[in-house]
Amino acid sequence: MNDILIHKTTDFFHQTFGSEPSKTVLSPGRINIIGEHIDYNDGFVLPAAIDKIICFAFEKNNSDTAKIVAIDLNDEFEVCVNDDQKQTDSVWTNYLRGVLNQLKMNGYSVEGFNCVFSSNIPVGSGLSSSAALECGFLFGLNELFDLKIRTIDIALMGQKAEHWVGINCGIMDQFSSVMGLENKVIKIDCRTLEFEYHEANFNDYSLILFDSNVKHSLMTSAYNERRQQCEEGIAIIKSNFPEITSFRDCNEQHVLELQHVMSANVYKRCLFVVKEIKRVTQACDALDKGDIETLGKLMFETHEGLSLDYEVSCAELDFLVHTVKEDKSVIGSRLMGGGFGGCTINLIKKGQEERIKQQLSTLYLDKFGIELKIYDVKIGNGTSLYIAK
Numbered sequence: 272m273n274d275i276l277i278h279k280t281t282d283f284f285h286q287t288f289g290s291e292p293s294k295t296v297l298s299p300g301r302i303n304i305i306g307e308h309i310d311y312n313d314g315f316v317l318p319a320a321i322d323k324i325i326c327f328a329f330e331k332n333n334s335d336t337a338k339i340v341a342i343d344l345n346d347e348f349e350v351c352v353n354d355d356q357k358q359t360d361s362v363w364t365n366y367l368r369g370v371l372n373q374l375k376m377n378g379y380s381v382e383g384f385n386c387v388f389s390s391n392i393p394v395g396s397g398l399s400s401s402a403a404l405e406c407g408f409l410f411g412l413n414e415l416f417d418l419k420i421r422t423i424d425i426a427l428m429g430q431k432a433e434h435w436v437g438i439n440c441g442i443m444d445q446f447s448s449v450m451g452l453e454n455k456v457i458k459i460d461c462r463t464l465e466f467e468y469h470e471a472n473f474n475d476y477s478l479i480l481f482d483s484n485v486k487h488s489l490m491t492s493a494y495n496e497r498r499q500q501c502e503e504g505i506a507i508i509k510s511n512f513p514e515i516t517s518f519r520d521c522n523e524q525h526v527l528e529l530q531h532v533m534s535a536n537v538y539k540r541c542l543f544v545v546k547e548i549k550r551v552t553q554a555c556d557a558l559d560k561g562d563i564e565t566l567g568k569l570m571f572e573t574h575e576g577l578s579l580d581y582e583v584s585c586a587e588l589d590f591l592v593h594t595v596k597e598d599k600s601v602i603g604s605r606l607m608g609g610g611f612g613g614c615t616i617n618l619i620k621k622g623q624e625e626r627i628k629q630q631l632s633t634l635y636l637d638k639f640g641i642e643l644k645i646y647d648v649k650i651g652n653g654t655s656l657y658i659a660k
């Protein structure tokens with residue numbers, strides 16, 4: 272699948288610029304097994320890069336102009352690489368403008384270049400196509416101009432570019448996009464950025480994503496609001512319990528004791544965060560032990576928390592999770608990513624995948640009149656140079 276994408280991108284590059292690209296970069300989207308809305312709360316998350324990617328092709332063009340073509344969008348733009356970049360109405364270009372600004376702000380200088388890219392990461396599905404875009408673009412410029420930016424800084428600068436576009440996100444998406452490893456999930460400590468790889472062995476179960484095919488417009492504002500509510504919550508907790516430095520030091524009792532000084536929403540958000548941080552550690556231990564049933568149970572709990580306490584689900588996602596929960600072949604399911612649409616991640620007994628896919632597609636279409644999209648995901652490598660064989 273990715274070979275087709277790579278050929279399409281490099282052929283298009285050749286047709287457009289009349290030469291072969293000097294650097295070709297593959298940058299993946301991500302899944303998250305568990306630990307949602309936890310990265311910006313200094314907790315632990317358990318994501319992985321996937322085999323859905325954006326392919327970029329680059330060359331220098333001996334000018335001070337960047338010419339960038341988005342093949343799938345049939346769109347392009349040109350900028351002077353020395354200019355300060357401003358936000359535009361064209362969102363996809365803003366991510367790349369944000370990266371160019373980051374380079375400038377951090378003292379890296381680039382010259383003119385040509386770039387084309389194409390993707391098979393579904394957009395708006397919670398698979399972090401934007402992190403793949405920022406990190407792949409930055410990785411490519413790092414290679415093209417030999418900037419010597421460390422991998423972790425590619426993730427951090429990508430995150431800053433995303434903030435500039437408008438989502439005050441945590442580090443999970445960019446981190447997993449650049450640090451992913453085939454068949455490994457990454458347990459990231461989002462406070463220290465320490466991380467460890469764990470074997471992604473789900474034994475008798477397959478990881479399947481069901482894409483609700485909806486994207487509610489609330490996403491950006493609600494996401495930023497959740498982050499703000501958590502900041503308010505942890506400030507209250509810290510001022511009452513000086514020994515606590517972040518949510519990971521709290522237990523439910525701490526939050527409960529402060530219910531009377533928190534707004535109802537802030538209280539619910541804090542409760543979710545404290546429980547979710549604990550679930551990530553339990554889930555990772557369960558995965559290591561091959562206890563996939565426990566992992567699945569924790570995923571269902573996460574969904575309920577995201578739906579009822581964090582309030583980032585929607586009717587379509589709740590339906591997808593609650594429907595599969597009725598079937599004993601599905602041992603875990605939850606909304607994945609920021610919420611308000613996008614995918615659910617599911618653990619389905621091997622051999623039962625096709626039956627579940629068909630049944631759920633029919634029920635979902637009947638209920639919402641929307642076609643369910645389905646992705647069988649493989650866990651892949653992080654952003655890398657593509658070397659033709």
Ligand code: GAF
Nearest residue numbers: 307308440441442443608609
């Ligand atoms: C989005 C954000 F970009 C991540 O940083 C993370 O907070 C996620 O939502 C929720 O876990 O993907």
